[in-house]
Amino acid sequence: MKEFLTKRNSFIGIIVLATAFLYSKDGSITTSVVSTATAFALPLALAAMVGIMCERTGIVNIGIEGTLLTSAFAAFFVSSLTSNILLGFAASVAVGSLLGLLLAVMSVSWKMDQIIAGTIINILATGLTSFLYVQGRTIPSTFPEYDIPKLKDIPFFGPVLFMHGPLFYFGIFVILSLYVALFKTTWGLRSRAVGEHPSSADTAGVSVARLRYINVAIAGAIGGLAGAFLSLELVGSFERGFTAGKGFTALALMIFGRWNPLGALAAAMFFGMTQAYANQLMIDQVVQIPTQFITILPYILTIIVLAISAGKVRAPAAEGQPYEKENA
Amino acid sequence: MTQTKKKSFDVGNWLIPMIAVLIAMTIAGIMMKIQGADPFSAYKTLFTTSFGSVKGFSATLGKATPLVISGLAVTIGLRAGLFNIGAQGQLISGALGTAWAGYTFTGLPAIIHLPIAILFGVFFGAFVGSIAGALKAYRGVHEVITTIMLNSIIMGLSDYLVVYHFREPGQLLTRTSEIQKSARLPILFGLPFGFFIAIALAILAWWVMANTTSGFRFETVGRNKFAAWYAGISVKRTLVTAMMISGGIAGLGGAIETLGVTYRFEPAFNAGLGFDGITIALLGRAHPLGIIPGAILIGGMRAGASNMQFVAGVATELVDLLMALILFFVTAPLVTRFFKNSGSKAVTGGWGN
Amino acid sequence: QAATKPDCSKAKFKIGVVTDLGKVDDKSFNQSAWDGAKAGAKKISGGCATYIETTDSKDYAKNMALFADAKYNTIVTVGFLMADATAIAAAKYPKIKFIGVDQNNSTTNENLTGLIFDEDKSGFLAGYLAGYLTKSNKIGGVLAAKEVPPVYRYGQGYINGVAYAAKEQKKTIKTVVVYHEVGATMFSDPAWGATTAGQLLSQGYDVIFGAGGGTGNGALAKVAKKKGAFCIGVDTDQWFTVPEAQPCLVTSAMKSLSEGVSDLVNLASVGYSTGGEYKGDAAIAPYHALASRVPAAVQAKVKALTPKVLDGTIKTGV
Amino acid sequence: MSDLLEITGLTKQFPGVLANDNISLSVKSGEVVALLGENGAGKSTLVKTVFGLIKPDKGEIKIMGKVMEPGDTAGVIAAGVGMVHQHFQLVPVMSVTENIILGDEPRKAFFIDRKSARQQVIALSEKYGLEVDPDAIIEDLPVGMQQRVEILKALRKDVNLLILDEPTAVLTPLEIDELLVVIRNLAKSGVGVVLITHKLHEVMAVADRVLVLRGGKAIGFTSPKETDEAGLAQMMVGRSVVLRVDKTPANPGKPALEVKGLQVLDDRKLLSVKGVDLVVHKGEILGVAGVEGNGQREMVEAICGMRHRLAGQVLVDGVATKDMHPHAVHASGVSHIPEDREKHGLVASYSIADNLVLNQFDREPFAKGWVRNISQVNKNADAVVEQFDIRTPSAQNLASSLSGGNKQKVVVARELSEDLKVLVAAQPTRGVDVGSIEFIHNQLIAARDRGAAVLLVSAELDEVLSLSDRIAVMSGGKIVAIVDSKDADRNYIGRLMAGMKA
Ligand SMILES: Nc1ncnc2c1ncn2[C@@H]1O[C@H](COP(=O)(O)OP(=O)(O)OP(=O)(O)O)[C@@H](O)[C@H]1O
């Protein structure tokens, strides 16, 4: 935990306190706002996990947006073809990991510039999904909301955490296990070593290329999960430009969360909260300030928080550089 | 950097992209067939309209101009080790500033009005850029976050300003009044004047990076900020300056687009220009001159898109696909290997430094 | 987008549609306009319609010129953003009949007709219906940016419609419309639409109006998952365009875009053009399967109110 | 019994450099083979190839009779080979324990068994008498300590063959003696050892056989019995080398560099320089002796304006210099050979030529006002490469392609290639071959004789003793004694360094 519970993150505490205070004033509204926030947050958090997985092993992945878009499309397209959302889910995970592999081929095997590789994936995704998209298709159903018995009756936390669909729970599970895996397992140790100082890992007999391939592919699969969550659980449809820049916001959240799964989750939650409250301000019509101000609030807050907490964030050192054995 | 300078004069560096482009176009052609359009007439249209006629070529250069400039903005950032995703926001603020100066000041001769309007654009772009720069240098906030956030902030803010303050009288749309005649960029030999500015700027940037002490400072900070610090280069100041210049250039892009093409500010007008800049910069391997051919090529495809759809029924998305394929084949060592076995070297450093 | 696009080069009467940023299959106004043009073309002997999808809002003029230079007889331009460009083109090509969808037209060019709608009226009717359907007395809307005039008219009409119903019933109903942030994604952000709709639902809002391309559709899809809640679509009868919303879709606040376009195209084909502005019909869609959930009394009230609103005897206050 | 290691006809060509040219070598168990050679001779390349880090162009490598797959590091490790790398192979942000167990972690199911890992490390460091803090983060450790970790990493598994690439470059005399004992014991227990070092007395002390490389070629074998240090030096450089520094007595002028009450924090924000006063006169070399990590680095960086001065002053010719402003300090006539050449000294992706003007690129003649004078930069480079004998095909090559010693030469050359008032030299000959050491030493003395005040900081006690006119002993962040080199006694100073009251 120590990577994550730094005093820099004290703002999380402030949010919690603020929420608690608001809850004491109006429970039901606050509950609904926070549960909305989680819905906003999860896809962002999952997208951030894609980035963390890759960058912790030294691969910059700027193609998250493209991965989300393509896999969301695959999920929708296959579900509607086969009228089976499970197949759709499988498809999106498969497509996600395929894009991961593509990134791995370009950046690990061909040692291409990784930002370029990611950009290629993004443009390709926009073009392909829009090109293959056929209107009028619909999916048989979406993943239903499943309220976890007992837990759902806990005031506040029930609605916020335990009244969602299966992909939501799965997503949370993935994030938590990624944290554990990264900091407690041998796989995590080796991955981080590869991301920080590949030649050390190499000289210790860890295959840099292999580990990078595996992790980037898994990251892609997580992107697939995020895409499926959007199109099969949250919305139940697909549109062009469906992911609306979440993949880029995720990059910010990843750095905001200092390449730590829990950090990124918190950052995403913070982001979701500001969005949900922005909506709430409109709903309650308390303020007569222009909507633009409300909508840019989250972004401004993010910058302010980072400026104050002066996150001298440190990226994995070997990130972005292809590994040449010879220079070991 | 003596290295990079040699690169651009090496024949292989021109031949390989050519072949890469051909391969990309072949694949795109196959997709057109699948989609039921005729690739040959499509490409014929593309070339006759975008590169064949003076009118068409002028249109192409018109599209290429903002791409060259925003590509240049991103390139300058990359040189100093900064990944400026915020060209979009900087470009928009520049466009708005210029538009305001363009329609507010009346009765000025073009000689005075044009430069003033352009300066406004450069200033606001530079201002937004330097916010990210300062946050990076003095607070250690990563430029990728700040620029992504600033993009959204600028989007909302510019919109607020237009809706509540600068909106054209009696206008429903979110847009400003049209700029004065005196603030419009002329057409030179049937070609958009802005393009000449863009090229001049690219050459200047290349020369500065390769031959001046400032260029050397940028490069050094970009490659090893500790060595830079040891060598007595003010890392903080360099970071701020780099982002300021990068933003200023992006702002100039917005200015030229406003003064030469749109004649007013309207949010939709500048959509995506800054992001294309990233693609262009990478296509040009972050070389100030290297970005020009890429910009012209993509500009041509953008200019010819609707003709291809009208004449050959090609779906407009194919232009995006084509862009992706070209970037892929130009940068992937597939083609390169075929000639000399040189792995492509990275132009960006991740979020490191 | 696999469908091959018609080639009209040989046709006798050529109709060209220039879309606003967007595609002819956007389930929304571009699509309706395109359908209208096709329908119109069918009714004309030797009529043929085709389209160009604008990808850069600086290309409006260029794209119209493509049709004009190819001697097209009628050019349909879709969306309020193209108003100016269309007016200029109309002046430049007096022989060609221009139809500007969603475009107010103050010009005197008789070859340009602005096809406009009182979105506020259909919005008002939808709101009125909502006012009678709500059990929680909380009514919401999830809309694209309010900077877009038609969207704004829908929203205001809706709010006032609810107020009108509330006055009739002598009760207070809370009405809220949440607008998306203006910008590139405002019509294509279903995730936001769905999540925001969810936020409203979880606070007891039980009738929700989703208006604005994919963003609105996202809201509809979300409401469809909530038992007992109603949702209201926009522009066309979305019972057909957004089937996933059928569980909640009680009606849609429509403007008869296709009909309007098709009518004007046919007028044009006989060489007639009204010039000025042409008011297309506003209406609300049939209840379809949800008729059973709308009390007969309410259906009657709406039926009675509709003509008064449409002919303006009842003001929508927009 | 068969050879542990058998290399036959190994050849490796790097762009522009034939690093290894048909080299053959065999190592028996229980034998210590030393590799000697100038910087760039190909020593590291040879051992890296053995360890599977470099794929050879030609040649075969057998370990314990088994032919090795080129580039199969894991296989080599499995065969019982351990290696200490010249450039530390440690993950800076990770703990000592994590670094040592990396690649073969004790585990419970998927999880790392941190407890037993920690115990392993403690046991290991006791077994070999190399003391380390298992929980310390590598980047917080002084290089000497990092070197110990690197060695422990190699010794962790019971190795049959141990390769050490310049393991003693950053160790203190005591540590070196300890390490040599470890090596001898390992050999006794049947381990084969390949040792690369530039310190001839170490070779004489432990080596059974010596293979000398020059320009990638194997010049031949010898052994301590057959020759002496001078002989070894001659064999590797190809000419006779003066190993003892002979210099005229200094004639100090007035104070050039004055340090008054200097206090400095280290990276962990702990007070590491606790009030230092120093005076270096024109025309003298003041050597600072001390065990690594006693504040020398922080002191040097503070003097040179690279680290904030918590308290105190640094004066050049009586004028106070600006804090935290390297450029200003440099402009006032202070040159600085930084301790960490890779981090501060060089821009790896720059040409050698650009690196040679790194801190004067904006001055005449390398720039006229705003414009750089590239041709001058290149002219300068060709001259310096010639004069300082930097081994490279061209001054336009990237600095990253240079061997360790040659990188150091580039930095030294740059700092000495201008007339200077004060020279601050931190570890100036670390990892440099005897030929170059001689050269650099002569350069330092020449600078002194030109009237420069030289502040020499080195972990090499011998270097300090032989070069300095006066010696300051630093311990625990303080100057504990300043003695005249004439009456400086090795053991006495050694004890002071170790922090004992003499
Ligand atoms: N190699 C380094 N070692 C120690 N600190 C460094 C190093 N590089 C950068 N820094 C820190 O980052 C800051 C940026 O360096 P910079 O040269 O901009 O400082 P500065 O010279 O005080 O800036 P300015 O000249 O604009 O006041 C420095 O103040 C220093 O604290």
Ligand SMILES: Nc1ncnc2c1ncn2[C@@H]1O[C@H](COP(=O)(O)OP(=O)(O)OP(=O)(O)O)[C@@H](O)[C@H]1O
């Ligand atoms: N990755 C590389 N690419 C290009 N040249 C290289 C590379 N590694 C080493 N060289 C060159 O090969 C030659 C041998 O290098 P090597 O590191 O083996 O020398 P060395 O004997 O270890 O020198 P030192 O004593 O300084 O460590 C040098 O000229 C060096 O410049």
Ligand SMILES: [Mg+2]
């Ligand atoms: Mg070596």
Ligand SMILES: [Mg+2]
């Ligand atoms: Mg070496």
